[in-house]
Amino acid sequence: MNDPCKKYAAPLDAFLDGELPLEQMEQVRRHLDTCPPCRDYVDACLALRAVMPQAEDTPVPEDFTQSVMAAVAAHPRKTRRWTPARRRAAMAAIAACLAAAMFLTNYQDWFAPFTGGEAADAALPREADAAGDQAPAQEGEQVEKTPRQYQFYAVTQDTADPAEDAEAYVEGENVVFAFTVFLTREEAGDALAGYTGKPYSTKDDPGTVIGTGYAMTVEEAEHILYDVLDYPLGPMRNDQCTTELGCIVVTEEEVSSSGN
């Protein structure tokens, strides 16, 4: 059979699947009026579509729902509750760890974006500064050490993957992960050994670090989840992510996935 012509071969499937912007749909439609090979392809695909099986016609084994619910009942979930008391205890524990870490850093710079004021304004990116960040030193020029707050710049087209550059993760601020999984320290064990963790907080409460975040690919996360939880299948993906990487967050206590 004749293949569609070279010029229009590419958008024909998108046309069939309603994936073209209106103007291009029109363009393709007009082209089909004048091009029999392309017309044939489209007609063939439409004929295929007309006889494709329907999901509604799928036979469901008689006790299917029952057997799923039986499996659900047989595999109880652990309850995960984040109560105010537990939260305070967890915060105290994390604060203690951070206090130790802070001796080594200028924490004022670090928290500047969250405390507002002049320091916070300085944290917002100007394109030139962000670029200067990555440019190599010019001949003999003294290169200023980059203040920490520049690591919190918002994601733009020009930046590298936010999950890789950031010194801390503020989910919803400097990064939105493709998936986020919460594990307690106990659950995680040493599964995250070899990964670099960074302080993790959320947009709702950026000043409060709720755990240590470890950025990784889906595949890596699947391995870890399988080891740690015996959970064989991949994490649920966030449509609004700004990075392809996901994050496993290790917390002191259990964190409810619905927030708070």
Place this chain on the structure above:
Amino acid sequence: MKNDAPDMQRQQLDQWVRQAREGDQEAFRHLVEAYEKKVLALTLRMCKHKEDAAEAAQEAFLAAWQGLPFFRGEAAFSTWLYRLASNACVDLLRKEGRHRAHAGPSLDDEELPLPLPDDGPTPQEAAERREMREQVERGLRQLPEEYRQALILREIQQLSYEEISKVLEVDLGTVKSRINRGRRRLREFLTENGNLFSPPASKKHGEEGCS
């Protein structure tokens, strides 16, 4: 989804997901009932044996139940569910050689167990339609897995390219390419093995195609 359920239904589904996440088994049961056909429509065509298809579907739902509390953020439940189902099929295929012995025939070999609705104004037409649907099922079966899966998600689950790319964890270009190749191969198969396609008119006229 591409063909959006009416808003009310969408809201209802979202509510059930939220409730199920909090531990409400009844809400989860509603989700199972809402999605079982769609999930099975996928697993039946991706697994070798009917029993595997049911098991993969069940695994997917169980994993969804277990996994819901761990994950934060907005994500389409259905897209996630299809991904779990797809993974479950792969998992079962891996185990296939080692521990599993099936008395029953493979879906590849036997008469297709999938229901082929009889429809058509006359018995003659109904029979023709049935024949055609059988051919389509066979055609799908003989496609390479990757093309088959992409085409099924597009035509049966009616997902958008974007959604398919998330289910399969491949980029958009790969999605388009697999759908395109799946369609072409299916068309070839059905041209050689059925009545669906008569030779295109352009061929008869020795059409050269446009430049």
